[in-house]
Amino acid sequence: MTDLPLTPEDIEEIVSILSKSDYDKLDIETSRFRLRVSRSGEGWTQEWSPVEAVTNTGTAEKAAILEIAEGLEAIMPPLPGTFYRAPQPGAPPFVEVGDTVDADTVVAIVETMKLMNPVHAGISGTIVEILADNGEPIEADRVLMTVKPA
Amino acid sequence: MSFDTLYIANRGEIALRIIRTARRLGLRTAIGVSDPDLRSRNTAEADEVIHLPGTASSETYLNIEAVIDAARQSGAGAVHPGYGFLSENSEFARAVQRAGMIFVGPEPNSLDAMGDKLKARAVAVEAGLPVVPGGEADNAAQAAAIATETGYPLLIKAVSGGGGRGMKRVDHEDLLQQQIDMAMAEALAAFGDKRIYVERYVESGRHIEVQVLGDGRRAIHLGTRDCSIQRRYQKLVEEAPAPDVPADALSAIENAAVKLTEHLGYKGAGTVEFLVDSETFEFFFLEMNARIQVEHPVTEVVTGIDLIEQQLTLAGGAPLGFEQRDIVIEGSALELRINAEDPAADFAPSPGFVARAAWPAGPGLRVDSHIRSGDTVPAAYDSLVGKIIAHGADRSQAIERAGAALRHLSIEGIHTTAPLHTRILEDARFANGAVDTRFFEGFEHG
Numbered sequence: 001m002t003d004l005p006l007t008p009e010d011i012e013e014i015v016s017i018l019s020k021s022d023y024d025k026l027d028i029e030t031s032r033f034r035l036r037v038s039r040s041g042e043g044w045t046q047e048w049s050p051v052e053a054v055t056n057t058g059t060a061e062k063a064a065i066l067e068i069a070e071g072l073e074a075i076m077p078p079l080p081g082t083f084y085r086a087p088q089p090g091a092p093p094f095v096e097v098g099d100t101v102d103a104d105t106v107v108a109i110v111e112t113m114k115l116m117n118p119v120h121a122g123i124s125g126t127i128v129e130i131l132a133d134n135g136e137p138i139e140a141d142r143v144l145m146t147v148k149p150a
Numbered sequence: 151m152s153f154d155t156l157y158i159a160n161r162g163e164i165a166l167r168i169i170r171t172a173r174r175l176g177l178r179t180a181i182g183v184s185d186p187d188l189r190s191r192n193t194a195e196a197d198e199v200i201h202l203p204g205t206a207s208s209e210t211y212l213n214i215e216a217v218i219d220a221a222r223q224s225g226a227g228a229v230h231p232g233y234g235f236l237s238e239n240s241e242f243a244r245a246v247q248r249a250g251m252i253f254v255g256p257e258p259n260s261l262d263a264m265g266d267k268l269k270a271r272a273v274a275v276e277a278g279l280p281v282v283p284g285g286e287a288d289n290a291a292q293a294a295a296i297a298t299e300t301g302y303p304l305l306i307k308a309v310s311g312g313g314g315r316g317m318k319r320v321d322h323e324d325l326l327q328q329q330i331d332m333a334m335a336e337a338l339a340a341f342g343d344k345r346i347y348v349e350r351y352v353e354s355g356r357h358i359e360v361q362v363l364g365d366g367r368r369a370i371h372l373g374t375r376d377c378s379i380q381r382r383y384q385k386l387v388e389e390a391p392a393p394d395v396p397a398d399a400l401s402a403i404e405n406a407a408v409k410l411t412e413h414l415g416y417k418g419a420g421t422v423e424f425l426v427d428s429e430t431f432e433f434f435f436l437e438m439n440a441r442i443q444v445e446h447p448v449t450e451v452v453t454g455i456d457l458i459e460q461q462l463t464l465a466g467g468a469p470l471g472f473e474q475r476d477i478v479i480e481g482s483a484l485e486l487r488i489n490a491e492d493p494a495a496d497f498a499p500s501p502g503f504v505a506r507a508a509w510p511a512g513p514g515l516r517v518d519s520h521i522r523s524g525d526t527v528p529a530a531y532d533s534l535v536g537k538i539i540a541h542g543a544d545r546s547q548a549i550e551r552a553g554a555a556l557r558h559l560s561i562e563g564i565h566t567t568a569p570l571h572t573r574i575l576e577d578a579r580f581a582n583g584a585v586d587t588r589f590f591e592g593f594e595h596g
Contacts, residue, residue, distance in 0.1 A: 007170060008516035008539075015512050032194050033522075037511055043558040045508040048522040050194065079499055080529040082206060087335050088344065113490070113499040113533040114340050116332065137205045137530060 006035065015044045068146060073123050075145040081112030083132040083144060093134075099127045100150075107145060110138070125149040152466045153227025153252060154178055158196070159217050159242075160232030163536060164442070165192045166520045168230050171458040180224030182217060184210035186528035191520045198224050205530050211235045212342065214242050218249050228252035228465060230458075234532070237441040238265045238310075254465040256418045256440045257366075263414060264438040267309050267347045271435070277413035279406050279435040282425060284349025290327040293348045297323065300350040306330060308337035309345035317383040319351055352425050354586050357385075358392045358433070359423040360407035361449045362416070363460055365470040369411035371404045372453050373479045375421075375445055379574060381497065381590045386567065387574055388445035388485045390452045393545055394584040399431035410438065419446075419461045428586040444534070447518060448483040451541040482545040484552045488519070489533040492565035500565035501529040507536075507562075510555035514541045514548070527564055535566065545583075549575055 006028075014037050018026060025038035034049045068074050077083070085093040085108055095107045101121035108119040121127075125147040132144050155178040158165045169179045169192065180198040183190060185205050193199050200220040202210040210216065212235055221229050229246045231237035231254065240261035246253040255261070264270045268286050275281055283300050286309060287293035297304055306318045306329060318329045330346065338344040357380065361372040376392035377385045392400070407422035421443050423436040446457045455477075463471065491497040503526050509517040519536025521527065527535055538555050542548035553575045559568055577593060579585050 007174070008518075011511050011517075012513060012515065033191070040508070040558045043554055044511040045558050045560070046511040046517065047506070047508045048191070049524050050189070050191070050522055052189075080501060081499075082530065087331060088338055109335070111339055112529050113501060113531065114336070115499060116335055116339065135206065 006033075011037065011046055018044070068143065069128075071148065072128055072146040073125070073149055074143040075107060075119065075121055075123075075147060077110045077119055077138055077140055077142060077144055078117050079110060079112040080138060080140045081110040081117070083134065083136050083138045084109045084111060085130070085134045095121075095127050095130075095145075097127050097130060101125060101127060101147065108132075119144060121147060123147055123149055151175065151177060151228075151462065155180055155198075155224060155226040155228075156254075156462070157181070157221035157224050157226035157229045157251070158192075158232065159211070159221065159229050160235055160237075161187050161190070161192060161211060161520075161531065163518045163520045163534060164232040164444070166195060167518050168232060168458055169195050171456055172230075172462070175459065175462065177462075180221070180226055182210070182220035184530075186526070186530060190525065191522055200224060205528070207235065207531065208342070211531075214239070214245055217242070218245050221246070221251060222249055226251055228254055228462070230254040230461070231441065233439075233441050233444055238439070240265060252465050254418070254461050256364075256414075256416055256420065260414050260416050261440050264420075264440045265310060267307060267311075267437055270437055273414065274410055274435040274438075277410045279410055280433065282349050282352065282434045282436070284347060287330070287346055287348050290330050293326055293330055293346075294323060296348045297326070300348060303351040305349050305351045306333045307347045307349065308333065308341055308343070309347050310341040310343035311337055352427070352434070354428045354588065355425045356392070356428050356584060356586050357423065357436075358395070358403060358426045359421050359443075360404050361443075361446070361457070362407050362411040362420050362422060363464065363470060363472070364411045364414075364416035364418065364420070365464055365468070366415050366417040367412075368470055369408050369416060370470060370472055370474045370477060371408050372449050372455060372457075372477055374400065374404065375448055376584065377445060378585055378587045379580070379589050380587055385445065386487055386590075387571065387580075388448055388487075389545070389548070390448035390483050391479050392584070393482070395426070396431060399426075399433075403433050406433070406435070410435070414438075416440075418464045419457050428584065444487070444537070445485050447516060447537065447539045448485045451483045451516060451539060452479050452481060453477060454480070481541055481543045482548045483539060483541040484548045486538045486540075486552060486556070486571045487534060487567065488536045488538065488559070488561070488571075489567045490527045490535050490564045491533050491567055493567055493570040494565070497567075499529065499533055501527045501533075502564050504535075504561060505563040506560060508558070508560040509536060510538060510558040512551075512555070514551045515539070515555055516541070521561075535561070535564075546581075549581060 181196040236242040240258040243258040334344040374392040379387040516539040540552035
């Protein structure tokens with residue numbers, strides 16, 4: 001037997017019943033969900049939470065922390081997302097190892113929540129390493145490239 | 151229903167929304183989930199979960215072969231595509247049908263006709279609807295040629311797009327190349343089709359759309375929605391019905407939508423979007439979205455009709471269960487889109503771990519959200535974390551309820567558009583009635 005789904009109308013009904021009572025909160029737990037409806041000042045809130053315990057592990061694999069060699073600078077993404085080396089599939093990459101860049105040079109794109117965010121070099125110099133693969137999901141603390149400052 | 155298992159080819163709040171109606175109708179639900187969605191609320195709620203390995207949409211929710219395999223594996227008799235992803239992809243709809251399942255949406259030829267903005271425009275002209283000047287461009291030179299016809303500012307749109315993705319306003323020819331490159335890249339990433347379309351930018355327009363239902367022979371409308379409050383062409387607040395439109399203009403717009411729907415022999419739920427001059431109420435056909443819309447709940451709460459149920463029934467081949475006179479609009483409703491974006495940092499995406507998600511509850515309130523306390527909002531998909539729908543006996547009560555709802559909303563761990571909604575609801579222009587699509591420009595700078 002599966003749980004009955006709770007509709008928005010059911011939530012309204014629960015609030016209506018609680019409003020007329022002395023209770024400030026109601027906890028419901030089934031095999032599919034946990035729900036707490038509680039008083040919040042003049043109004044009410046609904047808070048859903050997973051049945052299984054959760055921890056803040058993030059979804060993408062954590063990149064191993066890379067040692068950046070002496071005298072090099074890291075290029076980091078503006079946001080977590082998907083790393084792309086070229087403006088479009090099939091197009092030439094923004095930069096290759098050995099290319100000279102300045103602070104405003106766009107070296108890659110990170111797609112976050114369907115928006116394309118340019119990655120700027122942030123420093124003048126030469127690209128030494130490209131450390132992420134095209135199309136790879138990356139976290140915000142990932143080193144994408146290293147630059148030898150000019 | 152002629153099927154007992156429904157496969158949901160989507161994620162997020164809309165997948166949960168579909169599960170809810172499917173279960174009420176006694177259907178078994180199955181869903182494919184990507185790596186980041188393995189621990190999502192949809193995984194907990196669906197009767198069967200199939201893993202679509204990978205993170206990127208192109209490997210998972212946009213991967214036709216993988217989705218069809220998963221649907222087959224679940225033994226589904228029908229596939230609901232939700233919105234976005236494969237919802238308006240006729241190749242997908244045909245693949246679903248070839249696999250012996252029902253596609254919960256219009257016939258593939260309607261998707262072909264409406265999914266491509268250029269064909270849609272031609273069909274609309276054929277059906278006798280007015281359209282905005284413009285045309286398709288593959289590169290900046292072609293766009294410049296069309297621009298001589300449309301003038302500046304102009305608007306670039308993704309041919310396969312919808313929901314404002316890949317849409318850019320260009321004020322001067324010098325900026326055309328750069329904007330086209332970005333628009334094409336975004337269109338390709340979001341829809342797998344980089345073609346773009348250039349059209350005249352109407353300065354003082356309102357975005358008014360009509361919800362329609364068709365059974366392939368006959369069509370009706372479920373009234374209008376006003377979606378003029380947009381930022382970067384992304385809708386932020388939607389309301390039903392569109393306020394402050396004279397009755398004759400309103401019925402002209404609604405009737406045009408029904409005319410197009412019948413002209414197409416359209417089957418299912420759809421939305422016909424219009425650009426309406428806020429002074430003269432002259433209107434132009436923009437596009438038809440051949441799917442359920444993000445903002446469908448405002449129509450549901452003012453009409454009392456479950457649009458997902460209508461989609462499932464019509465897809466199963468049933469005739470329309472309503473006459474136009476059966477449709478009654480009661481009161482007024484607003485929807486606030488709560489996105490994982492930071493209004494204080496130019497709306498930068500704000501994915502991550504949600505330590506607490508306390509959504510409002512109470513009279514006239516509906517919350518459609520898949521985000522629970524302890525969930526993670528992935529960076530790989532869109533930023534919508536939930537929708538607050540407020541229904542009132544009239545517009546001012548709906549606004550008041552929406553405002554109170556925001557005061558009780560508490561999302562911790564990520565930034566959201568909630569503070570922006572508070573400011574919108576407090577804005578005198580909005581409180582006093584209809585606004586145009588420039589609302590936000592005036593708002594940001596003033």
